[in-house]
Amino acid sequence: MTATDTRTTPPAPVAGGAAEWSPRVMPPVGADLTERQKLACAFGILARSGFTENIAGHITVRAGDSGAPGGPGDPESLWINPWGLWWEEITASDLCRVSPAGDVLEGRWDVTPAYHIHTELHRRRPDARVVVHNHPYHATVLAALGVLPEFVHQTGSMFDGDLVFVDEYTGEVASSELGADLADRIGDASVVLLANHGVIVTGATVEEAVYRSATLERQCRLTYDVLGRDRTLVPPPLRRAMKASLLERGTEFFWNGAVRALLRDRPEVLD
Structure with a gap:
């Protein structure tokens, strides 16, 4: 016997985010990290998450922002990973600080000229304090298909309104002109x-x-796995609240746990 749904009006969805609920206290990382140490942890966490392709990729952070290691009066330099170290082996002392022209201002190693993927985004957009680039497998598969990830699961709602596809391959972005062209396409x-x-x-x-x-x-990966099949999508009116819950409540949860796990295995990442 099938139960009968007697509802006449569905309940209103929750507001989501910190406005809906915030934790009283969070389990801490267990260490006070400098911005440079956070960046080193970022490489380790994403390497463990399958976000890398061996020699590829870079993460940059504007060094001159308040609280960042470049200090006041240095608004344009960037912290970046050096050429020659895999993401999973980077430590804080390995990071390099570079000028917008790519000159190494601090650090022992060279950096890739592909940092131009980042420089114009940092210059144009105050919101882009951190820029992450690599070739994770399933994202690269979708990029080859010309398909953006779909909202097939509630967690994908964190990307609502944020996604764009750049549909022309222009080779290695190794000049300021190519970086500016890419930034134009990204908006x-x-x-x-x-x-x-x-x-x-x-x-x-x-x-x-x-x-x-x-x-x-x-x-x-979820999008790729359901391509060609009947599927449902998270309704657009519900994505904003879920996005707020994920980013406003979930970011600290994810970061603290990911750093704790990394430091259990690689405490030297902070050196």
């Missing part, structure tokens, strides 16, 4: 799939950029 989007290339994620903080990057690859 104000914060999650970008690049045809035949990879993905860019921007964020206001290291914590948020890493959470969104790790989550994106899983959402791309």
Whole structure:
């Protein structure tokens, strides 16, 4: 016997985010991290999340922002990973600080000229304090298909209104002119799939950029796994509230746990 649904009006959806509920206290990371240490952790976390392609990829953070290691009066330099180290082996002392022209101002190593993927985004957009770029497998598959991740699961709602596809491959972005052209194509989007290339994620903080990057690859895999099948999507009116809940409540949860797990295995990442 099938139960009869006697509802006449469905209940109103929740508001979502911190306005709906916030935790009284959160389990801490267990260490006070500098911004440089956070960036080193970002590489380790995303390497463990399957976001990397061996020699590829870079994450940049504006060094001159308040609280960042570049200090006041240095608004344009960037912290970035060096050429030659895999993401899973980077420590805080390995990071380099570079000028917008790519000159190494601090650090022992060279950096890739592909940092131009980042520089113009940092210059144009105050919201893009952190820029993450790599070639995670399932995001790259969708980029080859010309398909953006769909809202097939509630967690994908964190990308509502943020996605764009750059549909032309222009080769290695190794000049300021190519970086400016890419920034024109991206506009104000914060999650970008690049045809035949990879993905860019921007964020206001290291914590948020890493959470969104790790989550994106899983959402791309979910989309790929259901391609060609009948599927349902999260309704557009419900995505905003879920997005707020994920980012406003979930970012600290994800980051703290990911750092704790990383430091159990690689405490030297902070060195």
